[in-house]
Amino acid sequence: MKTVVISLLGTVLDNRGFNNKRWERWRPTLSLCQHEDLVVDRLELLFQPSFQTIADQLCRDIQTVSPETEVRQHNVALNDPWNFESVYAELLDFARGYAFDIDNEQYLLHITTGTHVAQICLYLLTEAHYLPGRLIQTSPPPRDGSAAGQYQIIDLDLSRYDQIASRFTKEHQEGAHYLKGGIETRNPAFNKMIEQVEKVAIRSQEPILLTGPSGSGKSQLARRIYQLKKKRGQFPGALVEVNCATLRGDNAMSALFGHVKGAFTGAVSARRGVLAEADNGMLFLDEIGELGLDEQAMLLRAIEDKRFMPLGADKESGSRFQLIAGTNRDLFQRVEQGRFREDLLARINLWSYRLPSLTQRLEDLDANIDYELEKFSQKTNSLVGFNKPAREYYLRFARSPEASWNSNFRDLNASITRMATLADGGRITLDGVEEEVRRLCGNWRRIENKPKIAIDDLLDKPIDLFDQLMLENVIQVCQSSQTAAEAGRKLFNVSRQSKASGNDSHRLIRYLAKFGMDFSRVKRFGV
Structure with missing residues (x-):
């Protein structure tokens, strides 16, 4: 199989003059043809027409050191070699027009010469398989070494690099573990969902919609997504949280988009609004289904155009934020009812995840109980735990049909907090668990038997x-x-x-x- 190298002419490093001293200096493109263990059958040399003289001299020198190497010259119009868009376009045109013969030839893309912009473009085109080959990088020799220098071939198939691949896997696992609050969950569907959320959180700036019953952990997950992105350096801005169920009338518009002084009765001073506060950060709109239709229309434009009009203002403001929306409503049903905009739902539903209820994740009870106990211990600076009979009894009840867990993980948090607070000597006993079970069942019965409203x-x-x-x-x-x-x-x-x-x-x-x-x-x- 023949070896073909594609290289940009180095207008500085490949240009060492025309006298015999040029042989004493390292020239990266020439050096490709000076290694005994690398036979270059053909060199595709790319250069601007204005550097024809340098290219001709280089071709003659290559014929001297490696007569078996065929050199083909290609004129490329790199009028501004530091303009990323034009350089990429020109090199892409070359790649598309080149007759690659991958069955009989192997290709090496030389990334030592050319501007940094050109080198990046060669890398990107190779990584995207427009240039079907591997990268080769040359480097000068050590002092008093051979003028040929050294070379290294770089294969972009990262799956061949076990250490790198395992590092990527570890980072994904660490990210997913963080999103779960450090809880070792066993529910397969939940774990699979969190693994995808981790990828989306790191790779996307598009809106994320978190649905699920009240108390299923939407707010906590939104905060962890923000912290994960911030740890990876994706957000210089803040996380701004708003419960849309608390917004009504002018207060809704003002809270979201801000207002100018005098915009309405009582507006004695200007207000920025949460969209402006979330600039270069994240905005979490919990219970987004409670927003009014007017606010929904303005929010849609703010998501799409990053522009919005503060209440009473005569000019627009801008904010670049990522939106996470939370709701326990069926937004599709609210669209049918005329209470939620279909175009807004389409925009925020790109990445949608439904968090399961506690009763749908009973295999995670053990780990979540330990998590709640640890949180309590850190908060109170005291160590609290169950004795064995008490824990076994509580787990049996928690997994039984009697336990409806109406408020999901909020119920669990409140339950553990009560038992831990009342535990003498840091031990939750069977008596304490029995008392708590009676309390939970009484609360749930009152909710289920709530009288009908007249x-x-x-x-x-x-x-x-x-x-x-x-x-x-x-x-x-x-x-x-x-x-x-x-x-x-x-x-x-x-x-x-x-x-x-x-x-x-x-x-x-x-x-x-x-x-x-x-x-x-x-x-x-x-x-």
Whole structure:
């Protein structure tokens, strides 16, 4: 198999003049043809037309030291050798137009000559397989050494470098371990999800959507993603957290996008807003499904264009942030209900991960109990643990059908905190566990047996009996339907036939809004 070297002419290092002293100096391209253990069958020499004289001299010298080497000259238009875009484009054109014969020839890409920009471009083109070969780097000889110097062939197939590959694997494992809070989890689905989250966190700046029931750990995971990226030097800015359920009206716009002085009654001074505070950092919007439609529209533009308009301002502001959104809502259902923008959901749903509930991760109970105990011990500067019978009893209960874990890991945290606080001598005993089990079961029963809410409790003010009777029937239909659209189709089953394009969910939402209600609230509370 023939060996072919592709090299850029070194306009300084390959140019050592035209007298005999040039033979006493190291020339990187010439040196490629001076090694007994490296036979170059053909040299593809790339250079700008203005350096033709230097290229011709180099070709004659190569013929002197290595008559068996064929040299082919190629003119390339590197008008600005420090312009990355133009250099890459020119070298890419060369690669695409070259007739590679990988069955009969092996290719070496010389990365010693040319500007640093050109060397980087050769590296990138080789790594992307536009140039199907390996890199070769030459270096000058030690003092009083041979003028040929030394060379090293670099193979970019990193899978062949066991030490490097194992280092990458170790870094991924460390990152995933960090995202799990150092907890040795056993749930296969959860572990697989976290492994992908680690890759996305390091490689992507796009929005991440974390879904799952309340208390499943969305906030903690968002904070760990931020810390992981910050440790890798990806964020100079801060992590800014906002619970969107606390934002209403002008306060929502102001909190998110800021306002100027006098923008509304009570705006006695300007406010930056959390988007501006998250510049060059991360913004975590928890419960994003609670945002109003106007705020959603402005947020979408801020994500896509990194621009937004503070309330009352006459010019835009900018912020470059990565968004993590959290929700325990079904956002697709809220899109159907007309309460969440479909275009915003499409934008934040690129990387979406649903965190499982505690009851879906019962094999991780042991490790999470130890984690909560360690957190308590660090916080109180005291060592607390279970005795053996107490731990066994608690684990049996925690894995049984009696344990509903309604608030998931929040329930577990509160439970461990109570038992650890009441433990005498740093030991949680069987009596302590039995008392805690009774407390948990009582709390969960009260939630499950919560009485249904009367219509009067849902209304802001009394209404006529006529409206009350109609509203009761509308609510019954809503209770038996999965979505507002389904309920609307049932309620407007005749009138919708005469409409060219009906929006039944919108009609229902407007009707409920007359009484200060919405579909999700009606579904949440029985009547």
